[in-house]
Amino acid sequence: MGKVKVMSYTISLDGFGAGPEQSLEKPMGLGAEDLHHWLRQTKCFAQMIGQEGGSVGVDNDFAEKGFENLGAWILGRNMFGPVRGDWPDREWKGWWGPNPPYHVPVFVLTHYPREPLVMEGGTTFYFVTEGIDVALAEARAAAQGKDIRIGGGAATIRQFLLGGHIDELHLAMSPLFLGKGEALFAGIDLPALGYGGVERVEGEHATHILIKKV
Structure with missing residues (x-):
């Protein structure tokens, strides 16, 4: 069975995964425009949005x-x-247009039903109203033994952490302060939940933190 992972989730130096007042115009919230600067510079991101170029390296x-x-x-x-x-x-x-970068089934947590949405490139969005356990069960069935990525936001990751479902976390710490917003770890006792084994790797524009269960 594959692992449940958080990958490339970006937080500020003061631990926020997004700023306040998220909107269509400011999807990351106020003051968080540069939170994902490290990712937007990479070749991987350029390919995600159908462009050429981008940097190679640790990030x-x-x-x-x-x-x-x-x-x-x-x-x-x-x-x-x-x-x-x-x-x-x-x-x-x-957010991504007709061909999102997922290319696998995507399960969206919501309180409001919606029919599955089939997109280009192998992405289908499924809307799950029964909570994280049902979403995880459906994702495991769809993944067929491969890994499952918890894409955020902070509230979603917190739910899966508190439920003990996440095997590994990769956090990219961006060198800026937000002051307020969506705090990833506020009130969560990671050691009590079995997490440790922290590894740090310095990238070109972010510090990468790897956290695993011990």
Whole structure:
């Protein structure tokens, strides 16, 4: 059975995974425009958006590892889009356009039902209203023994951490402060949950932290 992983999840120096007041215009929230600067410089990101170029090196290596051996993703609803409440229509189809970079089944946590959304390149979004355990079970079935990536946001990762489901975390620490926003680890006792074995690798634009269960 594959592992459940958090990969390339970026946090600020003060531990926030997004700023406050996320919107269509500011999907990462106020003040967080440069949070993913490290990722946007990489060759991996350029390929994700259909462009050429981008840097190679430590940051790119970590970005690419985040797509290895993946059989499914799980996303919080904010990672799918800015729409709140019931779905007013079916016009919103994600941040990435007609060909998202997932290329595997993606399970979106939501309180509001929606029919599966088939996209180009092998991505299908499934909308799960029964919570993280059902989403994980459906993702495992779809992954067929490969790894499952928990894509965020912070609230989603926190739920899976508290449920004891995450085997490994790769965090990219960006060198900026947000001051407020979505705190990833606030109130979570990682050692009590069995996490340790921390490894640090310095990249070109971010510090990469690897955390595993011990």
